[in-house]
Amino acid sequence: MDQTRRNVLRAGGGASLFALLAAAGMLQPEAAFAADWNQKAFAAKNVKDALDALGAGNPANSNDIIMTAPEIAENGAVVPVAAESKIPGTESIAFLIAKNPTALAASFDIPAGTEAAVSTRVKLAQTTDVHVLVKAQGKYYMTKKEIKVTIGGCGG
């Protein structure tokens, strides 16, 4: 019995030391960003789980999100994608790729004064729907487009 108590105390001590280090800023920046980087959303294997982890629930389809991407991507490792939101008060834009090993590719926070439009390049494992999720005034909107891939971007 005593042994159990000792272990519990030791575990408790370790946890508080960790908290102390974190508070003092002694840990890697990685740890500091961990709170910001939504581990659960980025680990989600499909779009629905990713939406749940982002707290987006069931977003409404919107024609006010304009997504620019090729119909056919010859090389899935480098696919240019761009999204523009015409929804007033857009706070964030996220890209979700349905058939990638993990669905959420990127999430951009758009502060006031920045245009609600971003371009980047993503990897597609195979032909897939790419979704753009927009958060505006606390509500979520989504649009999607299928991109055909002739060579995947995630294999080796």
Add this chain to the structure above:
Amino acid sequence: MADPMRIRAKAKDGGVNVKILMAHEMETGQRKDSAGKPIPAHFIQHVSVTWQGKVVLSANWGPAISKNPFLEFDFKGGKKGDKIQVTWTDNKGDTRTDEATIN
């Protein structure tokens, strides 16, 4: 230490167009090496762009962003001669900041 980013910031119509090219492997963790061992994931998780101390864009990324990531966006208010700073941090805690002048 990672290679410098290439940043182009151009003033136009009362705003600034920013294009950034980062040098990073963006390893997904899905691939295996020739011996069949998985190659550990190594990718940029967080990017932020500041102008005059104000964050004009911040992003969280997963490994699905392409190798040597590209990013383009526009913000209002910047003018020629102002500086912008871009910082990324990857999942191993590596970080890099580069500065560019708006022209």
